[in-house]
Amino acid sequence: MSKVYPTPHIDASPRDFAKTVLMPGDPLRAKFIAENFLSGAILVNNVRGIQGYTGTFEGARVSVMASGMGMPSMGIYSYELFNFFEVENIIRIGSAGAINPKIKVRDIVLGMGASYNGNFSHQYRLPGTFAPICDYKTLDICVKTAEELKLKYHVGNILSSDTFYNDEEGLPENMKSASLWGKMGVMAIEMEAAALYMNAARSGKNALAICTISDHLLTGEETSAEERQTSFTDMMNLALITAKKLDKIAQGENL
Numbered sequence: 522m523s524k525v526y527p528t529p530h531i532d533a534s535p536r537d538f539a540k541t542v543l544m545p546g547d548p549l550r551a552k553f554i555a556e557n558f559l560s561g562a563i564l565v566n567n568v569r570g571i572q573g574y575t576g577t578f579e580g581a582r583v584s585v586m587a588s589g590m591g592m593p594s595m596g597i598y599s600y601e602l603f604n605f606f607e608v609e610n611i612i613r614i615g616s617a618g619a620i621n622p623k624i625k626v627r628d629i630v631l632g633m634g635a636s637y638n639g640n641f642s643h644q645y646r647l648p649g650t651f652a653p654i655c656d657y658k659t660l661d662i663c664v665k666t667a668e669e670l671k672l673k674y675h676v677g678n679i680l681s682s683d684t685f686y687n688d689e690e691g692l693p694e695n696m697k698s699a700s701l702w703g704k705m706g707v708m709a710i711e712m713e714a715a716a717l718y719m720n721a722a723r724s725g726k727n728a729l730a731i732c733t734i735s736d737h738l739l740t741g742e743e744t745s746a747e748e749r750q751t752s753f754t755d756m757m758n759l760a761l762i763t764a765k766k767l768d769k770i771a772q773g774e775n776l
């Protein structure tokens with residue numbers, strides 16, 4: 522596809538974005554991050570209220586732009602950023618519901634793989650089933666950073682679900698989707714990572730999903746507003762330091 526600006530969903534030019542973009546689902550969160558975690562952030566996109574900002578974090582140029590909710594929305598924005606705006610790395614920063622007894626609310630999960638229950642991969646016409654995975658280098662940097670920050674984190678498979686509300690009332694617990702995916706070792710459910718990983722794979726770029734656990738689908742446990750804020754701040758520090766390290770590596774520095 523030829524590169525014309527603005528694209529259907531992003532009214533900006535490639536130089537407006539940093540090589541690494543952090544993507545929360547919520548546009549207001551993108552604004553909050555820009556105002557509270559970045560220096561000198563400027564608004565670079567606001568089409569459909571999907572706010573995108575570029576600023577610096579400890580000297581590294583970083584962008585933050587919302588993905589919206591669900592694989593189609595993440596699919597559109599990550600496609601345009603990777604393919605039209607020369608973005609190299611996208612780090613999703615979101616929330617997820619735990620489906621594994623080992624995972625607790627407020628923990629951080631890093632999606633090494635992202636299973637899915639939708640049809641996003643059908644566009645590739647593969648003669649088999651695709652396994653979306655994160656970028657190993659980004660994951661490695663992120664894990665080392667989580668260790669340095671002494672955060673409680675888990676690395677493994679997450680599920681990108683096309684539905685938040687599932688018509689499972691009356692089904693025995695062990696037949697519900699959370700239980701079935703949990704039996705496969707899947708840690709938590711969110712709604713975007715698999716689309717991000719597939720777009721990264723197809724365009725030869727890098728992606729990672731970092732999620733905080735906001736609720737537990739097996740125990741019903743939820744986080745308070747204050748706890749959500751603390752775990753959000755932990756996740757932001759983790760994502761921003763990871764982005765800074767990616768920037769340093771791109772500048773040729775040895776970490």
Ligand code: HPA
Binds near residue numbers: 710
């Ligand atoms: N399902 C999908 N996405 C989510 C959930 C959930 O239960 N919790 C937080 N994000």
